[in-house]
Amino acid sequence: MACMEIGCDESGAEGEKLIGGVTDVFAHAGVALTLDEAEACMDEVRHRAPSPITEYKAFVIRRAKHRLALQWLLGPRGPLRGRAHVHLTDKxxxxxxxxxxxxxxxxxxxxxxxxxxxxxxxxxxxxxxxxxxxxxxxxxxxxxxxxxxxxxxxxxxxxxxxxxxxxxxxxxxxxxxxxxxNPATAAPLDPLLPAIVRAVEYWGRGRPVTIVHDRQTSLTEERIDLLRRACPLEELRLEESHLDARIQVADLLAGIARGIAADGLHGQGDPLLTGLLAPYVDERSVWADGSMWILGG
Structure with a gap:
C-alpha cells in the first residue's frame, strides 16, 4: 500500500495553555504538494504579495494591500484547492x-x-x-x-x-x-496531537501517511510513538521550515486560517474570505455547532 507524504505546520500553538494565552484559535494545516509545486507556490505568493522579510508569514498576505493575492491563493484557480486541509480548534x-x-x-x-x-x-x-x-x-x-x-x-x-x-x-x-x-508523554490538553491524528485520517483514509512537520518541542519521541498507536502514521519527520517548501505553504495556510477563524469567532468575520477558506476546513474541527459559519452552517 503506497504511503502518502504530507507537509504540515500549525499556527497558534501554545502547548497546553488553552485559556489566558496569546491566541484563542489553533490551526493545523496539511498540504499534498510536491516540493517543486510548493516552491512554485511560494514563488508566486512572493510575486503577488511582495515583502522583504526572509521567512514569509501569513500576516504579510493578510494585509489589505495584498487582498487579491490572498483571494488567488485560496480561490478555485489557486494552487491549494483540493490539495490542502485545515483543522481548526476553538481553544x-x-x-x-x-x-x-x-x-x-x-x-x-x-x-x-x-x-x-x-x-x-x-x-x-x-x-x-x-x-x-x-x-x-x-x-x-x-x-x-x-x-x-x-x-x-x-x-x-x-x-x-x-x-x-x-x-x-x-x-x-x-x-x-x-x-x-510521566510528564514527557502525557499531554491531555495539547490540540496539536489530535490535529495530527485527524490529518492522518483525512489524507490517508486508512492508508499509511508520512508527515513532514515543522519542529515542535511538544513532539517528543514518546508522543510520536503514541501518535503511531492512535492512527496509521508511517513516519513523522521534523524539519526546519526553511528547508522544505511544503512546510512553508502549510505554515502560510495555517496562519491565514487562524486569522480568518479568529475574526469570525469575535464577530468580525469577512464573508468573502470565510467563504474562500471554507472548502479547506475539516468538518471535524473543534468548533461549536451554532457558530460553524466556517463550514457554511
Whole structure:
C-alpha cells in the first residue's frame, strides 16, 4: 500500500495553555504538494504579495494591500484547492469539552451555559482547570475546587453541572499523579496531537501517511510513538521550515486560517474570505455547532 507524504505546520500553538494565552484559535494545516509545486507556490505568493522579510508569514498576505493575492491563493484557480486541509480548534471549547468529560456531559452545552451563568468567573474556572490538567502544575487543587463549590451554588442547570464537577475531584487527583509520573508523554490538553491524528485520517483514509512537520518541542519521541498507536502514521519527520517548501505553504495556510477563524469567532468575520477558506476546513474541527459559519452552517 503506497504511503502518502504530507507537509504540515500549525499556527497558534501554545502547548497546553488553552485559556489566558496569546491566541484563542489553533490551526493545523496539511498540504499534498510536491516540493517543486510548493516552491512554485511560494514563488508566486512572493510575486503577488511582495515583502522583504526572509521567512514569509501569513500576516504579510493578510494585509489589505495584498487582498487579491490572498483571494488567488485560496480561490478555485489557486494552487491549494483540493490539495490542502485545515483543522481548526476553538481553544475555549476544547478546554470545555475536556472539562465536560469529567462529568460525562456535553461540552458544547456547558460552553453555551457557562458564560451567561458565571460571567467573568467562568474564565477563571476554565483557567484554573487548564492549570490543573497540565504537567508541572503548581496550582493548589484545594483552591480550584473551592471555586467549583462556590459556583455550584448557582441555580438551575449550570449550578447542577458544577455540583457534578465537584464530585470529579478524585479523577483530577489521579490525572495529576499520572502527569507527575510521566510528564514527557502525557499531554491531555495539547490540540496539536489530535490535529495530527485527524490529518492522518483525512489524507490517508486508512492508508499509511508520512508527515513532514515543522519542529515542535511538544513532539517528543514518546508522543510520536503514541501518535503511531492512535492512527496509521508511517513516519513523522521534523524539519526546519526553511528547508522544505511544503512546510512553508502549510505554515502560510495555517496562519491565514487562524486569522480568518479568529475574526469570525469575535464577530468580525469577512464573508468573502470565510467563504474562500471554507472548502479547506475539516468538518471535524473543534468548533461549536451554532457558530460553524466556517463550514457554511
Amino acid at each position: 475555549t471549547l476544547f478546554m470545555t469539552r475536556r472539562l465536560s468529560d469529567l462529568v460525562g456531559d456535553d461540552g458544547d452545552r456547558l460552553h453555551r451555559l457557562g458564560p451567561a451563568a458565571f460571567g467573568a468567573r467562568w474564565h477563571d474556572l476554565l483557567e484554573a482547570f487548564n492549570d490543573l490538567m497540565r504537567p508541572y502544575s503548581e496550582r493548589p487543587i484545594d483552591d480550584v475546587f473551592a471555586l467549583v463549590d462556590d459556583l455550584a451554588q448557582a441555580p438551575g442547570e449550570a449550578g447542577d453541572l458544577l455540583r457534578r464537577l465537584a464530585k470529579a475531584r478524585p479523577q483530577i487527583e489521579d490525572l495529576r499523579v499520572r502527569l507527575a509520573r
